[in-house]
Amino acid sequence: MVSMRSLSNVESAVRRSVSLPAEIADEVNSIADARRVSQNRALVDLISDGIAVYKQRRAEFFALADRFQASTDPAETEKLRDELARMTFGG
Secondary structure (H helix, E strand, O other): OOOOOOOOOOOOOOOOOOOOOOOHHHHHHHHHHHHOOOOHHHHHHHHHHHHHHHHHHHHHHHHHHHHHHHHHHHHHHHHHHHHHHHHOOOO
């Protein structure tokens, strides 16, 4: 259950229902217990952190793509191409 106090710094809350795999639900429960917060608060924090990391990686990718596009040095272009491929396809 979400208390009004935990929502005080949130403009508005939207209720969502999600199904989590048992392993992830156990991890969320462990994190919530360790931090002494509700499972809902732990989920909100984990999702917020995940979104921040996603945005950071996306910004890094586009910055690298811009460098690749602007590069005139063949050696640097090859290095940047390899890095873009690694970011895109893993490895």
